[in-house]
Amino acid sequence: MRSGGTAPESVFGQDLFLDIIVDVPSLDDRRFTYRWTGDGVLPYGAKVRVPFGSAFADGFVVSRAQKPEGINVKDISFAYDTRFLPDREMLDFCGRLAGYYCVSLASMWSCLWPPVIPKMKGYVEPRPVGLEGPPERIVNGDALSQGEEELVWGSRRHRWARYLEVVKEELLRGKGSLVLVPETKEMGLAVSKLREVAGDLVTPVCSEMTGLSRREEWLQALIRPNPVVVGTRSAVFAGTSNLGAIIVDEEWSDSYKSPETPLYDARTVARHRAQYLGARLLLGSSHPSLWAYAMAREGALELRREPERPVSAEIVDLRASGPRREALSPALIERMKSAFEVGEKVFLFLNKRGEASQVICQDCGNTITCPLCGSPMVYHAKERKLVCHTCDRAEASPDRCPKCGGARWRFLGFGIEKAASEVARHFPEVPLYRLDKDTLASETVQETLSRFSMPGPACLLGTQLALGQLGFPQVRLVGVLSGDTILNLPDFRASERVFHTLRRLLDLGAYWEGEYEPAIVAQTYNPDHHSVRGLIDPDAFYEEELALRRSVGYPPFAALFKVGFSGKNHDKVKDLAREFSRLCGEAEPDIRVLGPIPSPKPKVRNQFRWQVALRHPDHLTLSRACRAALGKIRPASQVKITVDAEPVDMW
DNA sequence: AGCACGCCGACT
DNA sequence: GTCGGCGTGCTC
Numbered sequence: 001m002r003s004g005g006t007a008p009e010s011v012f013g014q015d016l017f018l019d020i021i022v023d024v025p026s027l028d029d030r031r032f033t034y035r036w037t038g039d040g041v042l043p044y045g046a047k048v049r050v051p052f053g054s055a056f057a058d059g060f061v062v063s064r065a066q067k068p069e070g071i072n073v074k075d076i077s078f079a080y081d082t083r084f085l086p087d088r089e090m091l092d093f094c095g096r097l098a099g100y101y102c103v104s105l106a107s108m109w110s111c112l113w114p115p116v117i118p119k120m121k122g123y124v125e126p127r128p129v130g131l132e133g134p135p136e137r138i139v140n141g142d143a144l145s146q147g148e149e150e151l152v153w154g155s156r157r158h159r160w161a162r163y164l165e166v167v168k169e170e171l172l173r174g175k176g177s178l179v180l181v182p183e184t185k186e187m188g189l190a191v192s193k194l195r196e197v198a199g200d201l202v203t204p205v206c207s208e209m210t211g212l213s214r215r216e217e218w219l220q221a222l223i224r225p226n227p228v229v230v231g232t233r234s235a236v237f238a239g240t241s242n243l244g245a246i247i248v249d250e251e252w253s254d255s256y257k258s259p260e261t262p263l264y265d266a267r268t269v270a271r272h273r274a275q276y277l278g279a280r281l282l283l284g285s286s287h288p289s290l291w292a293y294a295m296a297r298e299g300a301l302e303l304r305r306e307p308e309r310p311v312s313a314e315i316v317d318l319r320a321s322g323p324r325r326e327a328l329s330p331a332l333i334e335r336m337k338s339a340f341e342v343g344e345k346v347f348l349f350l351n352k353r354g355e356a357s358q359v360i361c362q363d364c365g366n367t368i369t370c371p372l373c374g375s376p377m378v379y380h381a382k383e384r385k386l387v388c389h390t391c392d393r394a395e396a397s398p399d400r401c402p403k404c405g406g407a408r409w410r411f412l413g414f415g416i417e418k419a420a421s422e423v424a425r426h427f428p429e430v431p432l433y434r435l436d437k438d439t440l441a442s443e444t445v446q447e448t449l450s451r452f453s454m455p456g457p458a459c460l461l462g463t464q465l466a467l468g469q470l471g472f473p474q475v476r477l478v479g480v481l482s483g484d485t486i487l488n489l490p491d492f493r494a495s496e497r498v499f500h501t502l503r504r505l506l507d508l509g510a511y512w513e514g515e516y517e518p519a520i521v522a523q524t525y526n527p528d529h530h531s532v533r534g535l536i537d538p539d540a541f542y543e544e545e546l547a548l549r550r551s552v553g554y555p556p557f558a559a560l561f562k563v564g565f566s567g568k569n570h571d572k573v574k575d576l577a578r579e580f581s582r583l584c585g586e587a588e589p590d591i592r593v594l595g596p597i598p599s600p601k602p603k604v605r606n607q608f609r610w611q612v613a614l615r616h617p618d619h620l621t622l623s624r625a626c627r628a629a630l631g632k633i634r635p636a637s638q639v640k641i642t643v644d645a646e647p648v649d650m651w
Numbered sequence: 652a653g654c655a656c657g658c659c660g661a662c663t
Numbered sequence: 664g665t666c667g668g669c670g671t672g673c674t675c
Binding site for chain 3: 017019020022024027030031032033034035050051052053054055057065068071072073074638
């Protein structure tokens with residue numbers, strides 16, 4: 001609060017000019033000079049509202065400025081409450097991240113503030129930081145490693161025992177912690193667990209933070225000397241720099257990847273932030289990502305693994321059942337029957353993404369993959385061709401399977417409707433519920449689940465939506481109708497995704513104590529595929545998938561960028577994508593440039609879409625080349641460029 | 652991102 | 664003769 005004119009003499013009674021970077025796309029941190037006529041000092045990094053063109057925009061103070069000549073300098077409209085100003089270390093850290101992700105510093109800094117911030121009221125003593133220039137974009141994310149890193153692999157109980165231990169240790173050293181969970185609905189449990197060791201220091205922050213109390217919690221995370229901050233993806237930017245540990249629970253989850261720009265991945269940000277602060281990093285997982293597994297294998301992460309529990313899993317080979325096309329195999333029907341007879345519940349999982357126009361060999365289950373990159377190829381009905389969307393390689397669709405010579409091709413995609421009618425036909429007396437996007441409109445997930453959990457036999461047919469629901473009813477049998485159809489997606493992580501989905505089904509009922517594991521019956525056309533075998537032998541999956549990724553030079557053995565181009569003028573989009581590819585190759589000859597190719601969805605909302613993939617062993621080399629190329633492209637043109645420096649898929 | 656300026660087609 | 668398309672450029 002303003003304390004009767006005690007603000008610094010030097011900034012009173014005179015015009016104060018400040019350089020502001022405005023958070024507006026394509027402006028890329030261009031500086032604009034504004035006048036500050038309000039009370040108090042606006043420190044480096046302060047967030048302000050400024051008139052911009054005929055509208056307003058948010059921006060950040062980066063330095064003091066001279067009165068510019070020949071420009072009609074406008075006044076800063078207001079400053080946001082400087083109590084929310086992140087500390088200098090976080091500001092600098094985000095400078096590095098901006099370089100790493102090829103985005104503007106302004107957009108990166110925006111992540112450091114809650115969505116709604118009050119205006120600054122009167123004079124607020126800012127934290128002591130100077131008005132230096134912006135931090136050097138050193139973008140050397142790995143140079144500062146000194147903290148310990150570990151992979152906590154096992155059940156929820158196993159992981160949280162370790163988390164609490166570490167949080168407690170750090171508190172004894174006077175250090176706070178940051179705990180990330182994949183979904184908002186996981187926060188309640190995380191908070192109550194952490195309260196056991198950290199009591200009132202536990203500070204939940206929430207991305208859907210519009211309410212006053214939410215904002216207050218965010219502030220507490222900044223102000224408390226050693227907060228134990230809990231939150232989802234966006235919370236990776238919250239809290240002070242006095243952190244002893246950063247914990248990422250269920251790190252395999254792609255919900256850590258931001259879907260909007262800046263396209264950061266909270267897992268990587270967490271790791272870099274821990275390294276930057278010299279804090280420990282804990283990655284927790286019931287089935288680690290390949291990224292985490294590879295680091296543990298190299299010894300970069302210390303491994304704390306709970307012994308694998310035996311699983312009851314049966315893999316049903318659909319190839320054996322011939323051309324008959326039913327959603328439920330006889331083997332599954334048998335198992336369902338015995339489950340219903342003793343009053344148990346069955347969950348049938350159907351991955352709905354199998355609608356794509358794919359062909360697999362009905363005799364041997366072979367899916368044709370691209371010889372250049374290993375991604376499954378996509379059938380283009382129009383030209384009767386198989387196309388690799390990663391390499392832009394097209395070949396005639398073969399008449400006979402190159403593996404077994406079979407000529408019976410199957411087009412994928414049986415819908416949930418068909419499955420439902422089959423279940424109803426086989427088990428007319430068993431109550432049947434559905435949980436998918438189409439049925440969600442009529443009732444909530446919880447309503448469906450509670451009806452499903454009423455005593456007696458019942459069957460639930462669900463998609464991804466059903467996974468990860470807390471308090472899932474006691475299911476004794478899980479049937480996977482078509483979990484592996486996404487193997488046919490042109491995506492370097494398709495196998496990993498199938499593996500995680502299948503392993504996740506084993507955890508359906510796992511909530512806290514009293515865990516149990518259902519028996520699982522997985523129907524598949526790929527019974528020998530390592531991602532399906534991973535249900536029984538996860539280690540074999542990891543080793544095989546790692547070997548595959550290494551042989552084709554994909555993550556985690558190399559950095560991969562996905563650069564998207566979109567606009568309504570097809571030729572301009574294509575030309576700019578070509579130009580960009582050329583410039584990248586020029587900037588750094590070692591870079592593998594794949595494409596440009598039309599995006600898997602080549603036209604969306606009347607916008608044409610092309611993409612380029614870049615690969616190189618070193619992420620920073622890619623970032624540098626990418627920024628160099630972007631800098632040389634004339635910023636005109638109605639083509640939007642999106643750089644994803646850490647894609648989780650190639651869509 | 653908005654928004655204004657500016658130079659070529661079909662309308663009262 | 665004007666209204667209006669959106670390509671190009673600017674925003675302190």
